[in-house]
Amino acid sequence: MTTLSPLPAIMIEPLVRAALLEDLGCAGDLTTDAIIPADHRSTTVLATRQPGVIAGLDLAALAFRMLDPTIDIAIERRDGERAAAGDIIASISGVSRALLTAERTALNFLCRLSGIATATAALVxxxxxxxxxxxxxxxxxxxxxxxxxxxxxxxxxxxxxxxxxxxxxxxxxxxxxxxxxxxxxxxxxxxxxxxxxxxxxxxxxxxxxxxxxxxxxxxxxxxxxxxxxxxxxxxxxxxxxxxxxxxxxxxxxxxxxxxxxxxxxxxxxxxxxxxxxxxxxxxx
The missing domain is CATH 3.20.20.70 (Aldolase class I)
Structure with a gap:
């Protein structure tokens, strides 16, 4: 397979921004803002529940960073790489509210695109x-x-x-x-x-x-x-x-x-x- 070139940020930024705005609506994250203190910080991991080929990490990372530019993301499995069930794809640390608010948008992109990559790999x-x-x-x-x-x-x-x-x-x-x-x-x-x-x-x-x-x-x-x-x-x-x-x-x-x-x-x-x-x- 040829080297996988990432998509330019200018191409994915509007997609991620629109998805976050769709989820935030007119009131923001009511659940997270009511429960989690504004200064609370967490460490989380993106982990596979089944084996597959990863795709969409840049979009997932951007979803978190749009809500907290200081968030720290350590990539363990890059796009195009295979992951076994239970593997950690990335570790993410930062403001807890940003992590929880961006979670679904990040996973929607990551799960969808990884599903496409996995199915393609099976045919290849x-x-x-x-x-x-x-x-x-x-x-x-x-x-x-x-x-x-x-x-x-x-x-x-x-x-x-x-x-x-x-x-x-x-x-x-x-x-x-x-x-x-x-x-x-x-x-x-x-x-x-x-x-x-x-x-x-x-x-x-x-x-x-x-x-x-x-x-x-x-x-x-x-x-x-x-x-x-x-x-x-x-x-x-x-x-x-x-x-x-x-x-x-x-x-x-x-x-x-x-x-x-x-x-x-x-x-x-x-x-x-x-x-x-x-x-x-x-x-x-």
């Missing part, structure tokens, strides 16, 4: 004997695309396009309205610049034949059988990137990868993956 391991890469999609939580795609990278996966302006991806509805794969590709080529890559989604080998005749940079082989995927890879013969999608999980992924496709795209990595169970535990 499942296909490690093949050349294919696991990639995510645009099926992300509104407003959280950058950090969810970062979590995919933390799990050893790669990113598909980040938005509609990255590249042309001709989908089934584009094809239906245009009147066919060939016409959709022709219009796309006329409408974009020479540096923009063009990918087309195909459901059949006949559509793939049309796409290859006109020339595209990548083909999305949607919900094809294993036999169809093998035939499709042979038809393309290295002339375009081949991407398989549909019915992908750790059990089916190795067979899909064995067909020779270059990419396997997985929407559920970012739209419905379970969170990793991580908690904030008081120590002193």
């Amino acid at each position: 391991v499942a296909i490690r004997d093949h050349k294919a890469q696991i990639v995510c999609t645009r099926k992300t939580t509104p407003g959280l695309r950058a950090v969810e795609k970062y979590a995919v990278r933390a799990g050893g996966g790669s990113n598909h396009r980040f938005g509609l302006g990255d590249a042309v991806l001709i989908k089934d509805n584009h094809v239906a309205i245009a009147g066919g794969v060939a016409e959709a590709i022709t219009r796309a080529r006329r409408g974009v610049g020479h540096l923009v890559k063009v990918e087309v989604e195909v459901d059949t080998l006949a559509q793939l034949e049309d796409a290859m005749r006109l020339g595209v940079d990548a083909v999305l082989l949607d919900n094809m059988t294993i036999d169809e995927l093998r035939q499709a890879v042979a038809m393309v013969n290295g002339r375009a990137i081949t991407e398989a999608s549909g019915r992908v999980n750790p059990t089916t992924a190795p067979e899909i990868a064995a067909t020779g496709v270059d990419l396997i795209s997985v929407g559920w990595l970012t739209h419905s993956v379970p969170a990793l169970d991580i908690g904030l535990d008081y120590r002193a």
Whole structure:
């Protein structure tokens, strides 16, 4: 896996700020402010309740520091690293009110993104004997695309396009309205610049034949059988990137990868993956 570069603070700060403001509402933390003295200090740890791959520590740390800039955080497991159940990810010391008020916001980001990284890592391991890469999609939580795609990278996966302006991806509805794969590709080529890559989604080998005749940079082989995927890879013969999608999980992924496709795209990595169970535990 390539070195995981952290996201710039300017990208994550608005997300964390908005999440804290959502939680604080118009009155602040009524429970903590009523029970905990303003000058009380604590030491806590972020600890895993189940094994997984960590992602989102920068967002969690920022949530605490926004409420107490003097807070001290010692990282034990960095983003992209595996943790066993019961492992301490980080130790956090500071004003108790800040720790408790930021707790849920920090954990929401950390658990969500670590869940994505963990699920991605399971797929990456499942296909490690093949050349294919696991990639995510645009099926992300509104407003959280950058950090969810970062979590995919933390799990050893790669990113598909980040938005509609990255590249042309001709989908089934584009094809239906245009009147066919060939016409959709022709219009796309006329409408974009020479540096923009063009990918087309195909459901059949006949559509793939049309796409290859006109020339595209990548083909999305949607919900094809294993036999169809093998035939499709042979038809393309290295002339375009081949991407398989549909019915992908750790059990089916190795067979899909064995067909020779270059990419396997997985929407559920970012739209419905379970969170990793991580908690904030008081120590002193």
